[in-house]
Amino acid sequence: MNNLVTSTSFVGQDSLVDWIKNKGLKAGQSLSTALANKLFDDLGLTQFLYSPSCNRFDGIYSGAVNGWKAEACPKSADLTLPKIRGTVSCYVPDYCTGIDCCVDVGKIGKSFRIYALLDACNWKLSIGIEKRAFNFTILDYNWGEKKTMSILKVLKMEYIIYDLQAEKKYMLNMNLSVCFEESGPCLVSVPVFENTKLPKLGCDWTQTSLDFSLSEFKAQNSISGAVKGILRDKMLEALGMTPYLKTPSCSRTKVPFNGSVNGWTNKCNLTLPKQLPTISSSIPLTCSLMDTCTGFTCCLDITDFDLSVNFYISLDACNYEFLVGIENLPYKKKLLNYDFGTEEFITLADVIRLTFKIDDLKTEKMFLLNAGVSLCVDNKQSCLFTLNLMKDILLPKPLCNLETKITLSNISAIDFLKNQVGKALDAMPEYVSDLFIEAAGVKQYMEDPSCSRSSAPYSPSTDGWNKECPLDLKLPKIPNNIPVTCHIPDYCTGVECCVDIEFIKKSFHFYILMDGCQCRIKAGIDNFGINKAFYSSDSGVKRSAKLGNIMFLDFLVIDLQAEKKIIFSMNASVCLEAGKVCDITLEIVKDMYLPKIACDWSSSINSFSVSNFLAKQGLSLQSPLTDIVVKQILERLGIAEYLQDPQCDISNKMYQSQPGDLVGWRDESPGDQVINTVSHISECPGE
Structure with a gap:
């Protein structure tokens, strides 16, 4: 990011020292408010400054403790903030990944507002000094790189942002300087943040808010058919889609989507337990099952926009993570401690809406995937379509080696x-x-x-x-x-x-x-x-x-x-x-x-409730259960991997009672057989 304004000059003076001497002051002496205002007028800075200046003890900064006003950030975020040194007060908004600060610079009798507001869900960063602001997407941001923005090279803000993905936090360094000499030292340099961590909260996509009507847009611009050209570009910009769109767009006639059957191409070389669902030919959508067998990617033609959009879900069983995204808007999540079986939802500008639910059937060595997509272009009408892409589809996991799961280069x-x-x-x-x-x-x-x-x-x-x-x-x-x-x-x-x-x-x-x-x-x-x-x-x-x-x-x-x-x-x-x-x-x-010591079988270690699980699925203990639901229950009970395959069959001859046997028994033991006492020491069976 370059400096926002790149020229500084003292009117008729060689330096700040000369300017101060001409005002009857000594070098190093603090300026009065009037002289500070005159200085900023002479430098052309006044037009970029708020009037009145921010007040550390008023407005959003009021009541700050140790420099922070962070009550809006939920306690569940477990936000830990260091004491701020110096005359700085900062406000943390309710989404926690933003900081808005007022910095007093006593030597020139001025206060300045600086801020860095990170939208982790939409990958946006707003950063600014006073009235000068810069808004951009951070999809291509080089994390850990020092950036500088300034006003006339006098007010300078340096910042570094790190993305601690695994820790689910951002780490921020920020420094504010006031520099009146291009080659000399700065008058003031305030380290506002030093390795301050801000927690990322989960994204709530459930509240849709499409503020756009395609029918009204077409009527206002006398358009029939698809929106194309400059009008389309303006429309996409207004919807907020433009920064996230891929160039070039996906194509249903190119790899990996060409040659599809029933709307799918299958790059997986394994046989799936269940066939992929047919995508109706009336829906301009083609999907491809990835060669990893644990993910899919789709290309959707939005004919009204003359646009094709890609969305995908990819599960990495060996590195314990998955990636879901729409175009260039990605969301990476870790599978460790993931809440399997919970439906999630992401959206691109509320136009493309992708829902998914992942379950982990460890014993089966499968992921159970449900996914759906909706296309909505008009808040005055219902969505153009809502489609179940995957319904209880079992995706086979690859074999993973504990020695090679982490595929990173050596780091010193x-x-x-x-x-x-x-x-x-x-x-x-x-x-x-x-x-x-x-x-x-x-x-x-x-x-x-x-x-x-x-x-x-x-x-x-x-x-x-x-x-x-x-x-x-x-x-x-x-x-x-x-x-x-x-x-x-x-x-x-x-x-x-x-x-x-x-x-x-x-x-x-x-x-x-x-x-x-x-x-x-x-x-x-x-x-x-x-x-x-x-x-x-x-x-x-x-x-x-x-x-x-x-x-x-x-x-x-x-x-x-x-x-x-x-x-x-x-x-x-x-x-x-x-x-x-x-x-x-x-x-x-x-x-x-x-x-080995004796086993105590009197205690129970499984707190799973079958009835509660079924209730969440809209089922009960009296409902007929599908094979998939039974697999999920056995997995959660922790007994699935101990079951024999194939299972025992009650119709087998060895279980059929013979004349003289007790009801429900097949007794093949000799009459004088002595039954030994069962040991309390457990022995592990063969696989």
Whole structure:
């Protein structure tokens, strides 16, 4: 962004110093209000300034505490703001990602309004000093780049904005300067914000507000048929669509849409469990199932606008995220902790409206996708069409490898730090650390709060261990110079460690936790890893997990069913510089025998309510349930992955009662058969 106005001159003077001397003042002396006004008149600045100036103690700034008036931002946003230094008061609006400030500059007796207002839903940024404003889309904004805007090179505002996607926040740096000498130092330089984080709130698209009538527009401009040419461009600009439109537009006669059958082209090389729905030939829409098999893209002809529009949904099962968008208006979301089964809605200028609902059938290794689209061009009439694009379509997930899920290039922590602060330090400042883990692709998987070696379950510890298992175990000593503390839980069959990475001032949770009663294994680094049923076929298989090309976990679990024990081996590494010695390399346990303890089956750990789930679907326990609904219920109950395939069949001969059997029984046991007591120690079955 260039300076808004690019010339400064003192009328008949060589410099500010000369101007001040001619007014009978000494250099460095503060100006009276009258002289400040005269100075700004002579410089031609007055026309750009508010009159009266902003007041830090009035209007939207009234009642500011520690420099902030932020009551409008919802408490749920968990907004944490640092105390503002100096004579600055700021207002945060109800959408939280904007800052409007009044800055007093005592040396010239003036107050200036500066602001940066980010619309995260529509990708817009409004930024300004006093009356000078600049509004633009941030689709192509280079996050982290320093920008400068000024008025006559006297009032200067420098700002840097970072997009912390995984943290769902923006980070803002902003500095205001008053400079009267082009080559000399500025009179005043005020750091308004330093690494201030603003939370992104969710976008609410449910309230449609199409303020446009195509029929009226055509009547006013004597148009019959499609709106074309300059009038169309003006119409799209008025609708707010222009900044988001692709150039060139999509074409239904080109790849990937050409050669469609029933409105679809299928680039997926797998057989779908359910056929894609037919798109009526009366609707100018063609869609393509992507070659990943977990997404689709569509091209819609809006004939009234002489325009084609692209919209899409793409799910990435291996990197735990999905992308949904209309034209150049994208929304990326993380699948970790995502509220599956909830219908969402996005829109482009309320003209294209896309609804979707995603469910995760982990056992089936499928995504369940429902999606619909509406085209609405007139607030005086109903939408031209509303179409169910996908109804209970199962999309197969690809096979993912824990070692290759995060597909990022190597990143050097030392180089990253130097690029941010310009020098080498013993450790990263907190804001640099936040940027680093975002760039490394780690942030979205981090636990919140992070583990702490000084808190439970790692403290108190002896030789690096806190053992809650009641049995006598011989644990290897963890050296004092290695910032790792580990824990054995009270059920004994698990090892978890908290690892401090001191250079980046972050802590991470490495773990292998085996539930011998439920036959489940959880292993990974923070929220990245596996949580699955453990079968006898998993025993003795060495596995690895890699997070962000920085952290590495190798583990091995052997189930000794006859001995009622489990053998654990676990190695952890932290490597901040590619091709160099790792910062931490630790063999946490090797061939450690951990005993299985008796299972307590009296407690329930599943709080899922089938009746509540069905009620949300408009169903009840008495309703006939589709196969899809049954799959969703079994998944939420946590029993789907334990079911046999194929399932047992009551009509099979082995279940048919014979003469002399009790009703409901098939008894093939000899009369003197003794039934052994069932053990309370669980054994995990074969897959």
